[in-house]
Amino acid sequence: MTRIHKVAVVGTGVIGTGWIIRCLAHNKIVYAYDKDLKLKKNLISEIKRTWPYVKKLFNKKSINLKNFKFFTTIEETLRNADFVQECASENYALKTKLMSLIGKYAKPNAIISSSSSGLLPSRIYSKCKNPERTMIGHPFNPVYLLPAVEIVPGKKTKNKFLKEAKKFYKSISMNPIMVKNELPGYLSDRLQEALWREGLHIINEGYATTEELDRAIEDGPGLRWSLMGTFLTFHLAGGKTGMKHMLEQFGPALKLPWTKLKAPKLSKKLSSRLISGTAKQAKGKSVAMISNIRDQYLVDLQKLRKKYENKIRG
Numbered sequence: 001m002t003r004i005h006k007v008a009v010v011g012t013g014v015i016g017t018g019w020i021i022r023c024l025a026h027n028k029i030v031y032a033y034d035k036d037l038k039l040k041k042n043l044i045s046e047i048k049r050t051w052p053y054v055k056k057l058f059n060k061k062s063i064n065l066k067n068f069k070f071f072t073t074i075e076e077t078l079r080n081a082d083f084v085q086e087c088a089s090e091n092y093a094l095k096t097k098l099m100s101l102i103g104k105y106a107k108p109n110a111i112i113s114s115s116s117s118g119l120l121p122s123r124i125y126s127k128c129k130n131p132e133r134t135m136i137g138h139p140f141n142p143v144y145l146l147p148a149v150e151i152v153p154g155k156k157t158k159n160k161f162l163k164e165a166k167k168f169y170k171s172i173s174m175n176p177i178m179v180k181n182e183l184p185g186y187l188s189d190r191l192q193e194a195l196w197r198e199g200l201h202i203i204n205e206g207y208a209t210t211e212e213l214d215r216a217i218e219d220g221p222g223l224r225w226s227l228m229g230t231f232l233t234f235h236l237a238g239g240k241t242g243m244k245h246m247l248e249q250f251g252p253a254l255k256l257p258w259t260k261l262k263a264p265k266l267s268k269k270l271s272s273r274l275i276s277g278t279a280k281q282a283k284g285k286s287v288a289m290i291s292n293i294r295d296q297y298l299v300d301l302q303k304l305r306k307k308y309e310n311k312i313r314g
């Protein structure tokens with residue numbers, strides 16, 4: 001059981017909205033704030049758009065919008081919250097300033113977590129007055145459907161609060177990944193970033209379009225990845241002796257200059273290839289229309305995955 005029932009979400013863009021929907025679906029009281037007050041309207045329409053998928057995934061009957069309140073000041077938003085999930089823009093200076101404010105107004109025993117995708121917690125909490133109860137809680141988009149959350153401690157974070165955060169995230173049907181010590185990019189984004197950087201090089205050099213690279217993932221590795229990560233997948237690629245044979249066969253390839261990893265310059269030419277390439281892939285469908293298709297797919301996929309994942313991990 002978790003003591004955390006009242007959650008404050010600071011920053012209600014893509015990720016903040018996702019946390020709000022997930023928390024409301026799990027009967028938490030949610031207080032929200034964004035410096036852009038117009039976002040309140042977007043939020044309600046996004047809750048309505050996503051509810052059919054959220055409801056199906058978590059077997060819920062209804063969502064109680066009375067549990068949700070959008071405030072116009074950060075002080076009021078934090079006043080009664082047991083847990084603060086910060087979701088403002090990814091920027092060291094902005095987050096450091098915001099965390100100092102959050103530390104000032106949060107309740108004495110409130111846990112403070114940031115959705116950052118890779119910034120170091122010790123840096124963003126350097127001006128926060130209670131660093132022992134601060135951490136990163138890095139989710140994945142769409143937060144209302146995907147269960148992963150990386151919990152990353154800062155140098156001063158106390159174990160007790162990490163354990164409480166883990167319980168809280170479990171109470172909203174997430175599968176927390178406990179990262180031992182802070183590192184830039186954490187775990188999953190380090191992996192995603194490697195793929196992204198390599199893809200940018202390939203597009204920059206004109207070897208493939210965004211669509212061709214997406215198909216190269218969607219029809220092959222992507223299908224396997226939702227059940228098994230890279231390591232277990234490669235264990236199977238080694239035949240009867242698994243990883244041992246895989247390393248004997250493909251180990252030497254590690255010396256070939258296949259990957260570049262250092263990111264290419266985001267030039268105008270590269271940006272326009274990315275923007276026009278993905279617009280072409282969208283085939284005139286809006287982001288909301290594609291999100292609906294993705295959300296329905298993620299619900300069905302997770303239901304199917306449940307049947308198989310216990311066989312592998314159990």
Ligand SMILES: NC(=O)c1ccc[n+]([C@@H]2O[C@H](COP(=O)([O-])OP(=O)(O)OC[C@H]3O[C@@H](n4cnc5c(N)ncnc54)[C@H](O)[C@@H]3O)[C@@H](O)[C@H]2O)c1
Nearest residue numbers: 011013014015034035036087088089090115116117139141
């Ligand atoms: N988009 C993703 O796929 C993704 C995934 C995981 C984590 N994240 C992380 O989540 C955080 C938010 O990302 P996003 O994609 O939702 O960005 P976004 O641009 O959609 O939303 C950011 C919001 O923060 C608000 N904001 C900025 N300064 C603020 C302040 N001082 N006080 C209150 N609100 C403020 C902005 O008005 C905006 O609505 C970032 O740290 C990002 O790295 C993003």
